[in-house]
Amino acid sequence: MIEARSVRPGRALFWPALAVLLIAMSGVAVAADADDVWAALAKGGNVAVIRHGNAPPGYGGDPPGFRLDDCTTQRNLDDKGREQARALGEAFRAHNVTVDRIMASPVCRCRETGQLMAVGLVETSWALIPDMGSTPTRLLALKKIVSSWHGPGTLVLVSHGQAIGPLTGLTVMQAETVVLKPAPESPRGGEVVGRIAPPK
Numbered sequence: 001m002i003e004a005r006s007v008r009p010g011r012a013l014f015w016p017a018l019a020v021l022l023i024a025m026s027g028v029a030v031a032a033d034a035d036d037v038w039a040a041l042a043k044g045g046n047v048a049v050i051r052h053g054n055a056p057p058g059y060g061g062d063p064p065g066f067r068l069d070d071c072t073t074q075r076n077l078d079d080k081g082r083e084q085a086r087a088l089g090e091a092f093r094a095h096n097v098t099v100d101r102i103m104a105s106p107v108c109r110c111r112e113t114g115q116l117m118a119v120g121l122v123e124t125s126w127a128l129i130p131d132m133g134s135t136p137t138r139l140l141a142l143k144k145i146v147s148s149w150h151g152p153g154t155l156v157l158v159s160h161g162q163a164i165g166p167l168t169g170l171t172v173m174q175a176e177t178v179v180l181k182p183a184p185e186s187p188r189g190g191e192v193v194g195r196i197a198p199p200k
Contacts, residue, residue: 044152054174076112081113086116
């Protein structure tokens, strides 16, 4: 039988205060880590994988009748998503990141994110669309794109959460960036350098 004990007022205040302190320390660690990640991008030779900007409702894929050749049938960026895309481009410039190539999924919200970043001419690639069947054909192609990148600048890939997850092993938010160091020997095609949170 568990004995019930009274908690002194001092102890009752201790744990919430500790939780707040840990959260604050965590925020500092994330900020410092982001600086290191930006520094890695500025050095060149890495791959920045970005999930497209905010596109409500943010889950459940595209509506019925989705067509790649008609943006009006798709889930698209809203004003927040477009602002995030512009802010991403500004952040790349502010951190002196040289973008040698930018590729996006042909889905409109990814292409628009890349275009609004304004860091280069956006190419499209089917490798950046999630696999729909059990055969990871596109994922294998995406891993090859990552592993074969040599720079000297940065390769930017704008894709979907369901493509980035299998590639990196991470669940990413809309407009979040994951930086990979190309590694042909890696089963993922690259090693995760770090993450950059979505623009505020």
